Amino acid sequence: EAGVVQSPRYKIIEKKQPVAFWCNPISGHNTLYWYRQNLGQGPELLIRYENEEAVDDSQLPKDRFSAERLKGVDSTLKIQPAELGDSAVYLCASSPGLLTDTQYFGPGTRLTVL
Amino acid sequence: AQSVAQPEDQVNVAEGNPLTVKCTYSVSGNPYLFWYVQYPNRGLQFLLKYITGDNLVKGSYGFEAEFNKSQTSFHLKKPSALVSDSALYFCAVREDRDDKIIFGKGTRLHILP
Numbered sequence: 001e002a003g004v005v006q007s008p009r010y011k012i013i014e015k016k017q018p019v020a021f022w023c024n025p026i027s028g029h030n031t032l033y034w035y036r037q038n039l040g041q042g043p044e045l046l047i048r049y050e051n052e053e054a055v056d057d058s059q060l061p062k063d064r065f066s067a068e069r070l071k072g073v074d075s076t077l078k079i080q081p082a083e084l085g086d087s088a089v090y091l092c093a094s095s096p097g098l099l100t101d102t103q104y105f106g107p108g109t110r111l112t113v114l
Numbered sequence: 115a116q117s118v119a120q121p122e123d124q125v126n127v128a129e130g131n132p133l134t135v136k137c138t139y140s141v142s143g144n145p146y147l148f149w150y151v152q153y154p155n156r157g158l159q160f161l162l163k164y165i166t167g168d169n170l171v172k173g174s175y176g177f178e179a180e181f182n183k184s185q186t187s188f189h190l191k192k193p194s195a196l197v198s199d200s201a202l203y204f205c206a207v208r209e210d211r212d213d214k215i216i217f218g219k220g221t222r223l224h225i226l227p
Binding site: 004006010020041042043044045048054056091093100102103104105106107108110 | 143146148150152155156158159163165204206208210213214215217218219220
């Protein structure tokens, strides 16, 4: 069974530029998460989807971040414009859907904003 | 609101010795507790979880963790450490009345040959 797929793995951009990250979850997983992991820290939730509905986006900086999961499968996270402080690893995870379910993580996208 | 603490930034253990990585939590309801491991340039990999039942949970790669409700702890343990266990370990907590999952800041485990 394929795991969570993310692309790109690395991205370097200049500040004020836009950037987008893509995630394809494990087949059949209804719940999809986007996390941001700063250096030396644990992951922090940005947004959680149940199928195509964003059910928790309280930590998403909505002035510059947006996300979508149009058909309830793969998802895109966008930053526009990027700031220096956005440099981090962006992780995508998926789970079948229950609170007790394990989350399965993708390898992440390491973003560097210059 | 729930919280989780990993009091040690780094733990050093000699190969073959037992290891413990500490985690304490705070929740209002019943906790769901998880341990993940992260290798360099990789995503988090699931090790084990406690949902209910037996307080001693066994997981991947010979790891286990003991849920202690009175001490609100969920320490990760392994009887005999391997050099390949060197990695970053994260504890996470979720409670049964809230959808949010909170991760600790991580503990870097160094196994010395």
